[in-house]
Amino acid sequence: MVRSNLLGDRIFYLEEVTSTQDWLRDLVRSYPVEGLVCVAGAQSAGRGRRGRRWASPAGGLYLSFSLGWAGRPAVLGMSLALAVHRWLGYLLDDVVIKWPNDLYCRSAKLGGVLVEGPVEALYLCGIGVNVQGRPAVEDKRVISLADLGMEVSPWEALFGIMDSVNETLALGEEEVYQGYLKGLWGVGEPWRILVGDREELVQVKGVDRNGVLITDKGKFPSAEVLSIAGVSL
Numbered sequence: 001m002v003r004s005n006l007l008g009d010r011i012f013y014l015e016e017v018t019s020t021q022d023w024l025r026d027l028v029r030s031y032p033v034e035g036l037v038c039v040a041g042a043q044s045a046g047r048g049r050r051g052r053r054w055a056s057p058a059g060g061l062y063l064s065f066s067l068g069w070a071g072r073p074a075v076l077g078m079s080l081a082l083a084v085h086r087w088l089g090y091l092l093d094d095v096v097i098k099w100p101n102d103l104y105c106r107s108a109k110l111g112g113v114l115v116e117g118p119v120e121a122l123y124l125c126g127i128g129v130n131v132q133g134r135p136a137v138e139d140k141r142v143i144s145l146a147d148l149g150m151e152v153s154p155w156e157a158l159f160g161i162m163d164s165v166n167e168t169l170a171l172g173e174e175e176v177y178q179g180y181l182k183g184l185w186g187v188g189e190p191w192r193i194l195v196g197d198r199e200e201l202v203q204v205k206g207v208d209r210n211g212v213l214i215t216d217k218g219k220f221p222s223a224e225v226l227s228i229a230g231v232s233l
């Protein structure tokens, strides 16, 4: 098995922080090195994609790391989603990737990936997984590994996911893309999506190598997914 060994040597643990992304951003500005990992026991202002809040009580995994990435930005998001999907796949057989890079199980959100930057030529890669307990998020179906009967600690999740990221970063773009497509939820199904303020009902055919959603009504680089195969999200 080929591994990059990027993550694991330099881990900063904080009991509580606003957001591991913010903490890492500050560190990277004065120390621009890749492979720096920031983990927090809880976050008071955790962030998700599209400016959403990421509820971050104790018991979850909140991880950010710095990465130099010369490939396509979309492949970075796919690689991280695939890494988390692979690790979750050791525990459960019904975890899926929800486009673009969320992790879902039984129609509820289990984890997510946030890529920000570059800052000093480094991307800030954030991963959140609901490990123990279940963060309350309005209007969203959320689930944790504990809800699914998995007795895993945030530390086990951290080391398992760092290993999986190290393995996934050693893969070629095509292998990442194919792995991502395999894990993707809802290909061939009807989706309701919000594009700007326009709602569309589309039949999804796949995702291209730039992370763009391919549908019977055209291609969408970004959209909010409202439902997949009749399941409201």
Ligand code: BTN
Binding pocket: 018, 019, 020, 021, 043, 045, 046, 047, 048, 049, 050, 052, 054, 061, 062, 063, 064, 102, 111, 112, 113, 114, 126, 127, 128, 129
């Ligand atoms: C999403 O699904 O919208 C992405 C969620 C990413 C959450 C993680 S938790 C660690 C890191 N710090 C943050 O504030 N956000 C990311």
